[in-house]
Amino acid sequence: MSPLEWIDAQRDFLLSELVEFLKFPSVSAQPKHRADLHATAEWLKRYLEALGFTVELLEEPPVVHAYYDGPAGAPTVLFYGHYDVQPPEPFELWESPPFSPRIHNGAIYARGACDDKGQVYGHLAAWRYLHQRYGRLPLSIHVVIEGEEETGSDTLYRVLKAHGPKWRSDVALVSDTAFFSESIPTLTVGLRGLIYTEVIVRGAQRDLHSGSFGGVAPNPAIALAQIIAALKNPDGRITIPGFYDEVRKIDPAERALWQNLPADEAHYERLMGSPATGGEVGFAPLERIGSRPTLDVNGMVSGYIGEGSKTIIPAEAKAKISMRLVPNQNPQHIWTQYKAYVESLAPPGVSVDVRLLHEPAPAFETPTDSIFYKIAEEAITEAFGKRPIPIREGGSIPVLSALREAIGGAPVILMGFGLPSDAVHSPNEHFQLRQLWGGIHAAIRFYEGAAKHA
Amino acid sequence: MSPLEWIDAQRDFLLSELVEFLKFPSVSAQPKHRADLHATAEWLKRYLEALGFTVELLEEPPVVHAYYDGPAGAPTVLFYGHYDVQPPEPFELWESPPFSPRIHNGAIYARGACDDKGQVYGHLAAWRYLHQRYGRLPLSIHVVIEGEEETGSDTLYRVLKAHGPKWRSDVALVSDTAFFSESIPTLTVGLRGLIYTEVIVRGAQRDLHSGSFGGVAPNPAIALAQIIAALKNPDGRITIPGFYDEVRKIDPAERALWQNLPADEAHYERLMGSPATGGEVGFAPLERIGSRPTLDVNGMVSGYIGEGSKTIIPAEAKAKISMRLVPNQNPQHIWTQYKAYVESLAPPGVSVDVRLLHEPAPAFETPTDSIFYKIAEEAITEAFGKRPIPIREGGSIPVLSALREAIGGAPVILMGFGLPSDAVHSPNEHFQLRQLWGGIHAAIRFYEGAAKHA
Structure with a gap:
């Protein structure tokens, strides 16, 4: 069964699992949700164990670490994601409760739907497919899913010091970023x-x-x-x-590439619902977000x-x-x-x-010349029908530098499937189902592609 | 029985009444306390009726209007006060709950203890004394106690239009201001x-x-x-x-008078617990508060x-x-x-x-050449042992201009007994009992003095 056929056949089941995952109010900023963080980690542990991973919960709130020992000679991918979410406040602006996921107009609405539980779930589904398709996963996988990304990753920094060197991998894969738009797939090569x-x-x-x-x-x-x-x-x-x-000065080649994107002031005014943009005079919007x-x-x-x-x-x-x-x-x-x-x-x-309020973190970059970057490009091209454009995103995943260092300096591929209109960190956060299905498809192809690169 | 003897004999009873009055959480800014405002007005109505006043509650939250028809030929005093209080927040900074009055170190602690329930109560007590002493009140009194002073007096503005002209008086008396300090009695002649x-x-x-x-x-x-x-x-x-x-430029005579008061920057730094004062460069603190x-x-x-x-x-x-x-x-x-x-x-x-958020109000002034101002001076001199100094206070009682106009332009005497250290509008608001007893004494002497001025 091809990824597309399988996703088609499993839609209702996959959505029911995602709804389960999104129901946990795993808000890391608010101490009252401490037990919810733990429950979410336990849910992930059971899920991964069922797929044959060996799972440990490290420290508190737990960093979920899972390992799948793949075929001899196959490479090792480290997947990083986070199960914690931003505070849902202000509640009164949500059209449906933030922890009662709702499917509406082709999207799933909930706090964390896109950032990052929905995207993490895409990989859980991809591993389930691979497990069914091959009877086992075709490569070795370290899974690291933390519960404090939104509040500074303090625990993960500590865990990486103690365990990171044991998780040495050939590539790290992260899905916590967004496409430029629904019709313009992108691979993120820089984070602030x-x-x-x-x-x-x-x-x-x-x-x-x-x-x-x-x-x-x-x-x-x-x-x-x-x-x-x-x-x-x-x-x-x-x-x-x-x-x-x-x-650092903006690279002229990058600037030229971005000028082809429909990312003018009007584009952002529409996205934000604001009469004008703000920011630094003398730079284009994408430059102000990505490089300034x-x-x-x-x-x-x-x-x-x-x-x-x-x-x-x-x-x-x-x-x-x-x-x-x-x-x-x-x-x-x-x-x-x-x-x-x-x-x-x-x-x-x-x-x-x-x-x-937490440890200062430097900007982060991904080289575009690694084989794994090319595998990601191919995976997205197949799943979304268009070649992805390299782009710099304005957000931050502060812990990535420490992660890369701890596991031995492997390239980190930022293959995310959100959209700028998903209202992450805002009321009515959602994730387009087209992006979810395409993301599962692309993830499957990435793991298959990486497995072949023995 | 002289006022002093009577106050001495009645202390416990008077305090028990004041505690009752302070227990109502009559916060006008918060809609949840609407019923509490009504209950406070009803308490005042019962109190005044027992002293022989004819009482009406006008509109909602009620303006308490009471009238005592004194001896023929005696003048009419209008007393104005307010029974609403500022919001008590932040609760966590109160050493005892704001609506559970507590007597401690010679003061009574509660929201409203000074502003303005404690001061209003001084007059209730003075009327009780006069009633006992003379078998009736020696002059005619209009009482106007509103429940929205802290939020702009909207209802009282309307009530004054409809009823003010029926309340024509020879003088209006207000106790909602403070002495310069415990040892320097003052009469307020200006409000911002x-x-x-x-x-x-x-x-x-x-x-x-x-x-x-x-x-x-x-x-x-x-x-x-x-x-x-x-x-x-x-x-x-x-x-x-x-x-x-x-x-208006500061009057040189007033400036000279104030220069004798110990009101330097250090005085205000101590009062505020702040390392330096703020405000406009080039003016003394009292000028910045009273005249700028x-x-x-x-x-x-x-x-x-x-x-x-x-x-x-x-x-x-x-x-x-x-x-x-x-x-x-x-x-x-x-x-x-x-x-x-x-x-x-x-x-x-x-x-x-x-x-x-409410109607803009002009500054307010009291002439110092009326007979009633002199009566107030005498009353304070007797009760506190020192002649009061005329001073401008920085606070506002916005409705006073409209009140004065509605009742026919009578002089308004601002005879208040608070202290700058009472923490009005702050956590741990309190009212010194010495000021309460002295205030009752002075109020009694004011009404007696006014009654003689037939």
């Missing part, structure tokens, strides 16, 4: 690095009456606004001293935010501020410069506390 | 006006992945920070065009504010921004200029919505 911070500004020891103290009280909300406003100039350039010093660093406020809170009015001057104001880094930027340099600069921007009367 | 607004900045139609869209997404949190930062220059001057055009307008952020929220990190670019950012106005500033002019200016500050890619 990430520094995620919190800035806390404190003024008086308590909230104060804004009448009695307005005129003498320091206002930490205004101070925080002044700090944030000073981080970018009107052209969208980040003002942190030295921030752009190490940024950014700084964004991810959240901000101070004082009274309930209904109506409360006439206080807040004692404290907080912001979550993150930066995406591009090749050659050293995350430790940037963090040091950022922290010193933010501290220097504090007006008198307030104190500023600048913290890392 | 208030404009309370909300600014909502919107970018994309949904929260976006900060990697996939960082570089092209407009960031409403950054846009809001830029708007807020642009509202003041580094000297603390507000940059709204025309904002200072109508501000201010702009403050009272609250701010955007994006993900929970634990840990969530890598989104928020779709929306909101701030509550208020201004305190001084004599001669026209609130309608300022509102118009502010709105246009904030709208003009919006960067491309975001929309800005600027709203009033």
Whole structure:
């Protein structure tokens, strides 16, 4: 039975399994979901054991590690994915509950549908096919599926130090990225690095009456606004001293390739539902996303935010501020410069506390000249009918650098099947079923292709 | 029995009544407390009826109006107060629950203990004394106690239009202000006006992945920070065009009087628990509070504010921004200029919505040459042993202008007994019992003095 015939015959069964997987509220950012993370890992363990893998759950929340010992002489692929998801809030904007998966208009809706449970599931299904087709898997596979990707992969960093060298592989495969669009398949060759911070500004020891103290009280909300406003100039350039010093110039060949894509400002305005794009003046949108660093406020809170009015001057104001880094930027340099600069921007009367929320991570790149990159190209071409274009994605999978290093420096192929319209990290996240079926098909062909490359 | 003897004999009883009054969670900003507002008004109605007042509850949440028809020829005093309180949040910073009043170290702790239930209660107690002492009240009294002072007095504005002219009085008396300090009694002769607004900045139609869209997404949190930062220059001057055009110059006599008060920067740093004061360069603290307008952020929220990190670019950012106005500033002019200016500050890619949360109110002043001002001076001098100093307070009681106009332009005496250290609008609000007893004493003497002024 060909992959296409098999997928066709198994659709309902495959969807029912995916629904099971998506039902776990595996939110790593929220301590109340700790037990749910564990339950999700246990589900994966049972699933993989049924396919003949030897499975261990390492540390807590568990990193699922599974190993399939393939035919002698066959290469070893390491598959990396994550079973944790972003917080679903704000709940009220979801059209159906985030952990009650719903199939609607050719897509499956749930938190994690695309990022990354739906994509991980594509590989579970591919291994099931291969197992049925050949009676065993045609190559050796290390599976590493972690539960803290969305919160900084702290546990996986530790696990990699202890176990990574035992997982030496010929190639690592990751499906946690997206096509440029439904009609333009892509292979991601670059991801940005990430520094995620919190800035806390404190003024008086308590909230104060804004009448009695307005005129003498320091206002930490205004101070925080002044700090944030000073981080970018009107052209969208980040003002942190030295921030752009190490940024690698955009390769003219890459720039030329991207100019053929329909990725103009209007494309992004449509995707975002916004009247205009933002960002750095002087670069095309794809360049701003793929090859230029950014700084964004991810959240901000101070004082009274309930209904109506409360006439206080807040004692404290907080912001979550993150930066995406591009090749050659050293995350430790940037963090040091950022922290010193933010501290220097504090007006008198307030104190500023600048913290890392997780380990800074550098940008990540994939070479396009390896045999495994070509195998991935072929697999996508067969499954989606078009040759994929190499592209740089703006997101980050911070742990990949450590993963690559731990397993011996093998190439890491970023073969993801999401779409930019999937609303990952947002309400109503979904995954197009066409991308799911095509992804399973491509994954099958990748493993078959890799197996032949003995 | 003299007021002092009576207060001494009745302490426990008076405190038990005040505790009853403070137990109602009469938070006007939060719709869930609507029934509590009603219950508080009913409690006041029963209390006043027992003293011989004719009481009506007008509209919803009720404005308590009570009338006592005094001896022929005696003057009429209108007493104004409010029974609603500020939201108690953040609960975790209270040392005891905000609606379980606690007596500790010579003070009573509860939300509303000072602002304004404790001060209102001082008058209930004074009327009880007068009733016992004379068998009736020695003058006519209109009582107006509203339940929406903390949220803009919308209902009272309507009630005043319909009923105010029937409440014509010779003087209005308000106890909703504070002494300069425990050892420096004051009579407030000026209050600032208030404009309370909300600014909502919107970018994309949904929260976006900060990697996939960082570089092209407009960031409403950054846009809001830029708007807020642009509202003041580094000297603390507000940059709204025309904002200072109508501000009245500080009277040299008043400036000289205030220079004798121990109101230096260190005084306010101690009160606030802050390493430095803020505000406009070039003015003394008391001038900045009493005679200069201010702009403050009272609250701010955007994006993900929970634990840990969530890598989104928020779709929306909101701030509550208020201004305190001084004599001669026209609130309608300022509102118009502010709105246009904030709208003009919006960067491309975001929309800005600027709203009033309640009716703008002008600053308010009390003439110091009326007989009733002198009666209040005498009353405080007797009760607290020192002659009160006229002072301008930075807070606002927005409805007072409309009240004065509705009842025929009578002088409004601001005879309040709070202390700047009472933490009004903050966690652990309290009211010093010495101020409570002295306030009852002074109120009794004010009513007696006014009654003699036939």
